[in-house]
Amino acid sequence: MLELLTHEIQYVALSIMALVYIIKIIWIMSFKPMKERTPGRGMETKAITASFFCIFMPWTMESTTKKWYKWLEFAFFHIGIAVVILASFMIPEAPGAMIPFVIFVFKISIAIAFAIGLIRLGRRLFSPVNKLISHPDDYFSISMMVIWFFVAFYAMDMNENHWAFPAYFAMTALGIIYVPFSKMSHYILWPFSRYYFGKHFGHRGTYPKVRGY
DSSP states (O other): OHHHHHTHHHHHHHHHHHHHHHHHHHHHHTSOOOOOOSOOOSOHHHHHHHHHHGGGOGGGSHHHHHOHHHHHHHHHHHHHHHHHHHHHHHHHHOGGGOOHHHHHHHHHHHHHHHHHHHHHHHHHHHOHHHHHHOOHHHHHHHHHHHHHHHHHHHHTTOOTTSTHHHHHHHHHHHHHHHGGGSGGGGGGGHHHHHHHHHHHHHHHTOSSOOTTO
């Protein structure tokens, strides 16, 4: 059963996710792109590049300059997600790479992401503003992520006889299948939104912002 969880089920889950995303991308690409009818006043290419890289430049976004810790939460939370997914392939396919130092770094990353997940879940549950904009999928998704991080932390010890080891691979497969059908799949729109944001406001000459204005 463990062999099935660490190999076949993982790749079946990935295939399902890839198929759903391909369908979504085809659907998005079916819409005709907006055409600018105003005279160009800026550098579209520069603006598009800046739009894509703004995620690595929190000082360029008003929301993160006022609440810089939100960007750190975002960064470490998503690093934790990347680590958990990466480990699910390294453990069965490249176990030799899971040396003590790598395991230590992975566990630290996962522990930080777990703490941030609890904070985010707390906001969903207790913040009046967050409660107003929260959907049942938001509660389920963040709860699943918190449990996933908790299980993954113990699974990093590479003890196949520990309850967390098979649970980790089962939850990873479940998450990979679930994400494309949930609100967490919003990131599939990210490259499209970044491109059109940069193209539109770059064409008008209002982005990126010029220093001193």
